[in-house]
Amino acid sequence: LPPHEAECAMIKAAAKGVGSHAMVLMSILCGRTNVEMEILKKTYFRMYTRDLGKLLASELHGDNERLIFNCLQASEEEYDPQFHTLEKAAEDAETIQKQGKKMFVNEREIFKIICASPPEHLENINTIYADKFGYALWKAMEKDLCGNAEKACIHLVNMKLKPYEAVAKLIKTACAGMGTDELLLTTCIVRYQYIMNFVQPAHIELFSKSIQDRIRSECRAKYRDILLAATNTAWPEG
16 A cells, blocks of 8 residues: 555544554644645545545544644645744744643644744744743653643654654553554554654664664564564665
């Protein structure tokens, strides 16, 4: 399958049964470019004759639903240095801080800014936020949000600022705890195949082991062999 068709199949699998697999949906939907998101929505409808938004509306709830639907709108602005100035970055940083410190956090405004910001602008917001308030945006999301919305928003921020490290950490998350989350791990290997040659050095730097080493330690039999073959396509061993 082409990557976008495989992603649609994984979304369908993540939404099967009682409750959705929020981490899989997050890994596919957060951090896409506008073009990638439009392709995904059209492909899902072509494959399953169902609107992706309607599927997600039936599976997600609360803050996580609001964030994912912001991503689904493919609303990231094209970077324009005449518009995305340091002054605007300072204004957006101030808004994120104020909305996050209210008695009832205004997630809508926070999500709107993060989803609309191109990476260059979000980098400026992050720098100004850290200088003024003492910690980075991802830490602010950890403090102000909770549950799946927190995880998804941190992943989204990191995908815009440090995408290779973000993917490396997600692969580790898929293998953490008792038993490997096979659907999430498969999603990571397929979804990020096109940047895996950059993710691999980040993974080695962060965890002192290759992705292949992690796969060998966590997976067995044919499943392990398939993941190794896919990973070796992007970063051959030896």
